[in-house]
Amino acid sequence: MISILEKEITFRFLKARKKDGFLNVISIFSFIGISLGVAVLIVVMSVMNGFRTELINKIVGFNAHITVKPYDKIIDQNKLNNNNLKLISNNIIYSNSGEAIIFKKDTSKGIVLRGYKSNEFSMLQIINNKEFKGNKSNLQKNSLSIGNELSFSLGLKIGDEISLMSPSGVETIIGSMPKQKTFIITSIFNSGLADFDNNIAFINLNTLEEFFGYETKDRNLEIYLKNPSSIELQKNLVQKIFDEEFVYSWADMNSSLFSALKVERNVMFIILSLIIIVAAFNIISGLTILVKNKTRDIAILKSIGVLNKSIVKIFFLIGVIIGTSATIFGIILGVTFSIYVENFRQFLSSAFNISLFPEEIYFLSKMPSEINPSSILLIAICSIFITIIVSIFPAFKAAKLDPIKSLKYE
Template sequence: MISALEKEITLRYLKTRKKDGFLNIISIFSFIGISLGVAVLIIVMSVMNGFRSELINKIVGFNAHVTVKPYETSINLEKLNSENLKLISKELILSNSGEAIVISKNYTKGLILRGYSRENFLKLDVVKKGNLIGKSNQLTKNSISIGKELSFNLDLSVGDKVSIMSPVGIETIIGSLPRQETFIIRSIFDSGLADFDANIAFINLETLENFFSFKKEDRNLEIYLNKPSNIEEAKNKIQEIFKNEFVYSWADMNSSLFSALKVERNVMFIILSLIIIVAAFNIISGLTILVKNKTRDIAILKSIGVMNKSIVKIFFLVGVIIGTTATLFGIFLGVIFSLYIENLREFLSNTFNISLFPEEIYFLSTMPSEINPTSIFIISLCSIFITIIVSIFPAIKASKLDPVKGLKYE
């Protein structure tokens, strides 16, 4: 317990006085340093969490949650009626895909073509959410739906024609030539990810199979789950149903990306924690100077019977209060900045005419932010723990002061 005397003396030492001079400066810098360290850590963690969540939502919203790919024999369609599969899935779609080359004027690039029937194309999230220009129900023979980024690169719009070359050859009298067909752009979609919009296009499933000389037995099964976040559990259940097929999920396809994000987030946490540690060490300097300045006061307190443990408590509380209030202020700053980080980005971009979050690099058009209470709790806990540790040494040093020497030299 803390006595009334200990509280009174602690509060008195926390008040700024003109004669303290340099001590006040150190205390202020300690407070600012810890506050900024906590705030920056919360902002960075919020942006990293937001970036990861937004990226998952974009990937999950555009790609199949789980894909079943046949090896040698076609997928047994009777398994689609499995009760276990119906419980976890909301859509089951047959599809196929292949790589081709798109040719437009003087521009050529590689392109992934995904084939769907006209009915199944309407079931895709990117279509259901209305993120496309044009007619979504016209994915018929020799029709194509391209991404917004690709339409900008090729300077194409709905109704234009585009030539696509297949790696599959056609035998002619002069030898084998690549197959080339012209497609009419029926719609332009916007997935929210520039990488997808620039490199993926949709065509009719039967047209794709003819274009690449695929068989119907080669078709994949795309499974869209009710809860795509429980991907590993769902994947294991699907693998039990399709034991002879290759089953992979969106997490498998992007495992390296999310592993890199996790490592980067952990490294950033460690690096930015050093700001708090450096600022906390200023508390040692401040308390040490405070002990030196209050030598006479400590000697008087001891001479009137104040115990050593009370002296320890007083100086320990001074350090902890500075660190705790700085942490709370840092949390306030961090949360406010995290909530309005996109507004701040827009303001700085417009004011200084710079691009702080280029879409072509980060895949997203806005700076995401997701405040995680658990992260804030861990950051706060670490900050207060560091403050407690650095406050112990000066407090113990103050309790060991000899009152006789203290009064003699004062």
């Protein structure tokens, strides 16, 4: 426990006097350094968490949460009536895909075609967002739905005709020739990810199978979950149901990307923690100078019977108070900045006419931010722990002062 006397002396020592000007400067720099370190760490963690969440939402919104791919025989439809499957899924639809070449005058481009039934096309999340243009239920034969990036790059609009070439060959008198069909653009979608919008298009499932020479048994099963975030447990459940098929999830398709994001976040946490550590070492300097300046006071306290452990508590408390108050101020500063980080980005972009966080690189139109209370708690604990560690040495040094020698040389 801390006595009233120890509290009084602690707060008295915290009040800087005129002759302690240099000590006051060190304390201020310690406070500012720890506060900025904590604030920067919170902002960086919030932006990286927000970026990861936004990326997951866009990927999950465009791709099937779980895909079941048959090996050599058609998927058993009776398995679709499994109660566990119905419990976790919102929609279950059939699909297939293939690669083709799209032609527009003198321009050609390779794209991935995804095929869906006309009545199931409107179930896709990407079709139901406000950026979608065209008829949601119109994916009939020779209909084509393309991304807005592809429409910009090729100068296409709804109602235009476009030619597609399939690698599947047609036998003629002069040999095998690739299939070529003309499609009409009936809709344009926007996933928010330029890579998807520029390289993927949707067509009717029956048309796709005819175009690529696929059979009905080649169809995949796309499962859209009620809660796509807890993907591993649900994937294992689906794998048990479809034990003769290959099952993979959106997380498997993008595992390298999210592993890289996780490593980057951890490395940034370690690097930015060094700011707090460096700032905390100023507390050692400040407390050491304070002990030197308060030598006479410490000697008087000891001579009137104040115990060494009380001296340790006093100087230890001073360091902890500086570190804790700096951490709290840093948390307030960091959280505030995280909330308004997009406004700050827009201000800097307009003030200095520079492009911060360009959409074509990061796939996002604005800087995301997600404040995670557990991350803030971890940062606060680390900051206060570092402060406690660096406050121990000066506190014990103060307790070891000899009161007789200290008063003799005063």
